[in-house]
Amino acid sequence: MxxxxxxxxxxxxxxxxxxxxxxxxxxxxSPGAECGIRFGLARSNVN
Structure with missing residues (x-):
C-alpha cells in the first residue's frame, strides 16, 4: 500500500x-507571437 x-x-x-x-x-x-503580430500589423499599416 x-x-x-x-x-x-x-x-x-x-x-x-x-x-x-x-x-x-x-x-x-505567446508574448513573442503577439509582438510579431503587432509588428506585422504596424508594418502593413505603414505600407
Missing amino acids: EEYIEGASVEKKGKNQNGGAESQLKFSV
Missing part, C-alpha cells in the same frame, strides 16, 4: 512539473 501511494505521489509530481513547463512555454511563446 505504501509503495502504491509513493508511486502515485511521484506520478502526480511529474505531471505537475510537465504542466508547469508547458504553461511556461506557452507564456514565453
